[in-house]
Amino acid sequence: MTRKIGIAVIGLGPAALPHSRSLIDLAERVDVRHVVSRSQQRLDAYRQQFPFPGTTDIEAVLADPTVEAVIVLTPPSSHLEVSARCLAAGKHVQVEKPLELTAARGADLVAAARRAGKVFGVVLQHRFRPASLRLKAALDDGELGEVEAALLQVPWWRPQSYYDEPGRGTLARDGGGVLLTQAIHSLDLFRSLVGVSRVVAAQVRTTGLHRMETEDYVGALLETANGAPATLVTTTAAYPGHPERIEIIGRKGHAALVGGRLELAFLDGRSETVEAEGSTGSGANIMDFPHDAHRAVIANFLDAIESGGDPVVTGEEALASQRLIDGILAASRR
Structure with a gap:
């Protein structure tokens, strides 16, 4: 035992x-x-x-x-x-x-x-979803070929009552807004899949849908590890909240990871689907998701x-994702 x-x-x-x-x-x-x-x-x-x-x-x-x-x-x-x-x-x-x-x-x-x-x-449990693991394997094994472009969207929703709770959406308690608090899961997964070598440009704002100190909308142009173009859009102002989305265009095929559901389509005619385990907490009910990925973490x-080894998401890995967030915010100020 x-x-x-x-x-x-x-x-x-x-x-x-x-x-x-x-x-x-x-x-x-x-x-x-x-x-x-x-x-x-x-x-x-x-x-x-x-x-x-x-x-x-x-x-x-x-x-x-x-x-x-x-x-x-x-x-x-x-x-x-x-x-x-x-x-x-x-x-x-x-x-x-x-x-x-x-x-x-x-x-x-x-x-x-x-x-x-x-x-x-x-x-950072999104890395442990079955669909995420399958997508990483497809990239690591070269099934999708060289990455030509990538997309990350996190169109979530949080009502004002969420931000009315003490400390929510503040620098003093949370350290940031949608990027650091909500989208960090998908951003970390995205970075682990295709890498991010450069932040080209970014727009950051707080929309009129929320009264809060930090941002609830971020758009950015990025470059992946191999220099391919990538686009990021993330928000908590997209009512009623929709599953996060990662798309990767490769020379041999296309991948669409929507919430926890993955669709792979290869240029040779093959296709594959990994079904989602449940919701992703994209709406007002922030805990509306299964705990399977947490159990895996x-x-x-x-x-x-x-x-005596390291876990998959080490401190260094999490720090790299947090530094990417800082880089996006800094690009918006430029």
Whole structure:
């Protein structure tokens, strides 16, 4: 039987739902020792849904030798502080996206993890969807041929009530708007598939549909790793919200990844479809998606702990995606 790894979860915001469901599925591999929140009320509400022991005492959790790893689900503004404390206590860490408010603070977190010598992963789960994995294999194996052009669209919707919650859409808590908070998942996947070598130009704005500090619309012209043209459009102002879309034009075929559904069409007449697992959280219900990809992220994190290697989404990988976001925002100011 596989050894169970003792885990603690710190932070019980909305992201705790798919993570907790995933941990239940992975019960043969993990022993959830604690879930932590500063709010007793939030803990009580959480424990009506999930059987894990709760506490408001983070120091007790960090001192618990049975806790080998921690999943950090606190707001981005606290990722560096909380994760660094966990690493200093000898724990492996998996942190929710983004790494931190800024790429500079994210780099500090990645460096702290490397110094600690602990497994450090970031929750960018779109890479783990079956359709995403099939598309990456098609690109890596040369099935689509040389990339000639690519497209990324994230036409999501968030109502004003979403941004009315304290800290939402602010630099102080979230670090950014649609790019860093919503589109980072698709942007990270896109970058892992075709690479981005240059930001050619960008437009960034806050539309009249929202009252918020940060942006809710971004358009950009990019170049892929091989210099092919790429286009990005992402927003949270596209009512009622639509699945994100990645298209790749190759010399041997075309790929369209819409939400979690992939269609491959090859110039030799072959075609292939990988069906979606469910919704993607593109509308007002931000948790309207299956937890399968989160389960895969956590399983990959556990694999890395057991093998002593790196997870698929390392700190460096997440930092590269965050720096790309910074580059798009900087291009808009130019």
